[in-house]
Amino acid sequence: MMIVNVSAYRFQTVPREDLARLKADLQARAVTLALKGTILLAEEGINLYVAGESSAIQAYQAFLADETPFGGLFYKESQSETAPFRHMRVKIRRELIRMNVDFIQPERGTAPHVLPAELKRWYEEGKEMIVLDTRNDYEVALGTFQDAISLHIEKFTEFPEALKQLPESAKQKPIVTFCTGGIRCEKAAAYMLHAGFTEVYQLSGGILNYFTETDGAYYNGECFVFDHRLTIDTTQTETQTEACLAARVNGAVHTDACPYCAHLRESRRGVTA
Numbered sequence: 001m002m003i004v005n006v007s008a009y010r011f012q013t014v015p016r017e018d019l020a021r022l023k024a025d026l027q028a029r030a031v032t033l034a035l036k037g038t039i040l041l042a043e044e045g046i047n048l049y050v051a052g053e054s055s056a057i058q059a060y061q062a063f064l065a066d067e068t069p070f071g072g073l074f075y076k077e078s079q080s081e082t083a084p085f086r087h088m089r090v091k092i093r094r095e096l097i098r099m100n101v102d103f104i105q106p107e108r109g110t111a112p113h114v115l116p117a118e119l120k121r122w123y124e125e126g127k128e129m130i131v132l133d134t135r136n137d138y139e140v141a142l143g144t145f146q147d148a149i150s151l152h153i154e155k156f157t158e159f160p161e162a163l164k165q166l167p168e169s170a171k172q173k174p175i176v177t178f179c180t181g182g183i184r185c186e187k188a189a190a191y192m193l194h195a196g197f198t199e200v201y202q203l204s205g206g207i208l209n210y211f212t213e214t215d216g217a218y219y220n221g222e223c224f225v226f227d228h229r230l231t232i233d234t235t236q237t238e239t240q241t242e243a244c245l246a247a248r249v250n251g252a253v254h255t256d257a258c259p260y261c262a263h264l265r266e267s268r269r270g271v272t273a
Contacts (some may be wrong), residue, residue, distance in 0.1 A: 001053065002054075002079045002080070002081065003051050003052065003053070003079065003080050003081065003082060003083050003084075004051065004052065004053070004054045004057045004077060004078075004079055005049070005050075005051040005077065005078045005079065005080060005084060005227075006048075006049070006050060006051070006057055006061070006075045006076065006077050007048065007049040007075070007076050007181050007208065008046075008047075008048055008073040008074060008075045008076065009045065009046060009047040009048065009073075009096065009181065009182065009183045010045050010046055010070065010073055010074075011044055011045040011096070011105070011106040011107040011110075011186065011187075012044075012045045012046075012069070012070075012107055013043065013044070013045075013107060014041065014042070014043050014044070014045060014046070014069065015043070016043055018069075019041050019042075019043070019092050020092070022041055022068065022069075023041055023090045023091075023092055025067070025068065026039055026041075026068070026090045027039075027088065027089075027090040029060065029063050030050060030060060030088045030090070031088055033052060033056040033059055033060055034052055034053070034056060035050045035051065035052040035056055035057070035060060035088055036050065036051050036052065036083045036084075036085035036086060036087060036088050037049050037050030037051050037085045037088060037089075037227075038050075038085065038088075038089050038090075038091070039089070039090045039091070040090075040091055040092075040093050040096055041090065041091070041092050041093070042092065042093045042094060042095055042096045044095060044096055044105065044106075044107065045096055045107070046070050046073075046096070047096045047097070047183055049085075049226065049227065050085075050088075051080070051083045051084055051085055051227075052083070061073075061075065074205065076181060076205055076206075076208045076209050076212065077212070078208070078212075078232070078236040079236075080229060080238060081238075084225075084227035084228045084229045085227055085228065086228070096183060097156055097183050097184050097187055098155075098156060098157055099156060099157060099159065099160065099187055099191070100157050101160055101191060103194070104187060104190050104191050104194065105190070106186050106187055106190045109190065109193075110186050110187075110189050110190040110193070110202065111177070111186075111189035111190065111192070111193060111200040111201055111202050112201055112202075113201070113202055113203075113204035114176055114201040114202070114203055114204060115204050115213070116203065116204065116205070116209055116210040116212075116213035116214045117213060117214060119176060119203055119210065120210075120214050120217055120218065122176075123146065123217070123218045127174070128173070128174065129173070129174040129175065129176055130149060130166075130170055130173055130174065130175040130176070131145050131146075131147060131148040131149065131175075131176050131178070132148065132149050132151075132175055132176065132177045132178070132188075133145070133148045133149065133150045133151075133178060133179075134151075134156070134159060134177050134178065134179045134184045134185045134188040135150075135179050135180065135184065135224075136153055136154055136155060136156070137150065137152055137153065137154055138154075138224070139180070139223075139224040142221055142222045142223070142224050142231055143219065143220060143221025143222040143223055143224075143231075144219070144220065144221065145178065145218055145219050145220070146218040146219070146220060148178075149166075151163065151165055156184055156187075159188055159191070160191055160195075163191070163192065163195060170197070171195075171196050171197045171198060172198055172199070173199065174199045174201065175192065175197060175199065175200050175201065176201045176202070176203060177189045177192070177200065177201070177202050177203065178202070178203035178206055178207060178210075179203075179206050179207070180206050180207050180208060180223065180224070180225065180226070181205065181206040181207070181208050181209075182202065182203070182204065182205050182206040182209070183206075185202045185203060185206065186202055188202075189201070189202040207219065207223050208223070208225075208236070211223070211232075211234050211235070211236050212236070215234070216233075216234025216235070219234055222239050
């Protein structure tokens with residue numbers, strides 16, 4: 001039996017006093033349905049990645065729609081032979097994806113979305129644009145879009161400062177931001193608009209949705225995912241990566257101090273997209 005993996009997020013205001021109750025409700029229902037995964041809650045919304053049998057996933061989606069403030073989520077779906085998570089955890093965080101810039105609130109406005117098929121068409125047409133990878137270096141090293149620019153960050157909190165690497169002229173050019181599932185590029189795009197970039201887009205649903213909606217053209221390599229699959233290809237099939245990321249990237253020998261493996265250990269405690 002194949003396992004269904006779904007991820008979703010939304011920036012929306014959640015009253016602080018409701019977080020503890022929502023955490024308990026989300027955890028209890030997920031456990032009842034034998035789901036595994038991670039859900040992050042914050043005053044700015046929800047970010048989830050859960051896996052289980054198809055009927056259980058459908059039941060949980062119905063529960064979210066009917067009994068929580070999170071109806072109408074856009075789900076990205078894939079399948080795997082085994083559950084990519086070992087536990088079910090619901091956590092309350094200060095931010096869904098940490099940037100440490102309090103005035104950036106995507107719920108109040110962010111960049112327009114570009115659909116996967118439209119981005120592919122832009123590539124085919126040779127559209128003049130900057131494609132900006134908002135992910136961390138260890139993710140970019142495994143795969144990215146053709147001609148994409150990386151800011152060489154180790155964590156997302158470095159994005160605002162790293163953005164200064166782009167020339168001033170970039171503020172007047174079309175820029176498409178992307179990440180794994182959409183949440184980081186949504187926050188990054190909102191920050192870029194605040195910083196004076198005039199034509200910013202975000203890839204709708206991120207790389208995962210691009211793989212779902214297109215044939216994966218113009219994406220080169222693998223995609224790091226924040227679960228025990230580690231990496232997937234453009235068909236969203238696990239690539240059986242077993243070596244530590246440092247070994248794959250630069251020939252280093254795996255040790256407990258390996259910074260790439262440290263990122264993997266951290267990803268297994270939380271969820272990012």
